[in-house]
Amino acid sequence: MKISLRMASAVEPRDTCYVASEGVTELKYSGYQPHAYSWDDYPVLKDILKAVHEALPGSKFNSLLLNRYKSGSDYVSWHSDDEKLYGPTPEIASVSFGCEREFLLRKKPAKTPQAIQGAEKSTAKRPKGSPPDQHGFVLKHGSLLVMRGYMQRDWVHSIPKRMKANSVRINLTFRLVPT
Numbered sequence: 001m002k003i004s005l006r007m008a009s010a011v012e013p014r015d016t017c018y019v020a021s022e023g024v025t026e027l028k029y030s031g032y033q034p035h036a037y038s039w040d041d042y043p044v045l046k047d048i049l050k051a052v053h054e055a056l057p058g059s060k061f062n063s064l065l066l067n068r069y070k071s072g073s074d075y076v077s078w079h080s081d082d083e084k085l086y087g088p089t090p091e092i093a094s095v096s097f098g099c100e101r102e103f104l105l106r107k108k109p110a111k112t113p114q115a116i117q118g119a120e121k122s123t124a125k126r127p128k129g130s131p132p133d134q135h136g137f138v139l140k141h142g143s144l145l146v147m148r149g150y151m152q153r154d155w156v157h158s159i160p161k162r163m164k165a166n167s168v169r170i171n172l173t174f175r176l177v178p179t
């Protein structure tokens, strides 16, 4: 499959491209405001959206942030996709193609006094050098990862640099902007 897209390569450490249905509120994240391309310009992306809707009955997506990691030195730093336009419990369907890369997930620091106390207790038991509540998954070619519920409120995620990753990875994150 060949995906040919006009990519916005500014200062982000990977290439990104944004596709959204008409009437969807403009996306702003980390100081970027990407141009919204139309689904009609990219029939292959429409086909993948259809397959995602079939794989996740009851879920609905109307926008797509596409990431292209050209090599292992492209990455996405720790963040959560908690922009207001997605609402309090965004559902994000993330499809990966090409080079396998590691996806890391880390719990945000606790805010309430009770939670902080709990976190201190668990720190005492943790072996030295292992970060608190951190998990890693390898995202394989053709895989579908779903983030939902309070994941964006409570966790951050990242795709770290991996110098051994020597080919391109394309990642599609389908999102719903309630209209």
Ligand SMILES: O=C(O)CCC(=O)C(=O)O
Pocket: 065, 067, 076, 081, 094, 096, 103, 139, 157, 159, 171, 173
């Ligand atoms: O490339 C990935 O798997 C994650 C991308 C991501 O976190 C994002 O676009 O918000």
Ligand SMILES: [Fe+2]
Pocket: 079, 080, 081, 157
């Ligand atoms: Fe993300």
